[in-house]
Each structure stands twice: as C-alpha cells, then as structure tokens.
Amino acid sequence: MLSQKLFEEISAKIGETIAASPAKDIEKNVRAMMASTFAKMDLVTREEFDVQQAVLARTREKLAALETRLSRLEAELFPEETAAKVEEQSELGHS
Numbered sequence: 877m878l879s880q881k882l883f884e885e886i887s888a889k890i891g892e893t894i895a896a897s898p899a900k901d902i903e904k905n906v907r908a909m910m911a912s913t914f915a916k917m918d919l920v921t922r923e924e925f926d927v928q929q930a931v932l933a934r935t936r937e938k939l940a941a942l943e944t945r946l947s948r949l950e951a952e953l954f955p956e957e958t959a960a961k962v963e964e965q966s967e968l969g970h971s
Contacts, residue, residue, distance in 0.1 A: 894900055920928075951958040 947958075
C-alpha cells in the first residue's frame with residue numbers, strides 16, 4: 877500500500893515538473909506543427925478509406941457483371957463476329 881502511494885506521489889510530481897517545463901511547450905508546438913502538416917497533406921480518415929474501398933469493390937462487381945452480360949448479348953446478336961473474336965483471342969493466347 878505504501879509503495880503504491882509513493883508511486884502515485886512521484887508520478888504526480890513528475891507530471892507537475894513536466895507541465896511547468898519547456899518540454900510541455902515543445903510538445904504543444906510539435907503537435908500543432910504536425911496537425912498543420914497533416915491538414916496540408918489532404919489525408920483521409922481510416923473510416924473514409926474503408927467506405928471508399930467498399931464502394932470500389934461493389935463497382936468492380938457490377939462492372940464484371942455488365943461485361944459478362946454484354947458478352948452474352950453480343951454473342952446472341954452477332955454470333956459470327958463473336959466466334960471470330962473467340963478464335964482470334966485463342967490464337968493470340970497460343971502465340
């Protein structure tokens with residue numbers, strides 16, 4: 877019990893000393909400088925990043941589905957051209 881009280885007193889004294897020293901002013905200045913620099917860097921929060929990442933994933937899924945749908949429609953409407961494209965891609969893949 878005595879050691880806990882002693883520890884708390886020492887911690888309080890150290891805190892008071894630091895608060896009254898130039899170190900506290902330096903800390904405040906460094907924090908302000910860092911905040912200013914980060915503001916200039918136009919950073920986004922992690923939450924904003926995660927939201928945009930989810931939007932991008934959904935967009936990619938929709939694009940893939942639309943590409944598949946377009947390929948099917950082209951195959952139905954233009955079977956000769958589609959067969960020629962498939963053959964051409966097959967030849968390019970084997971070269």
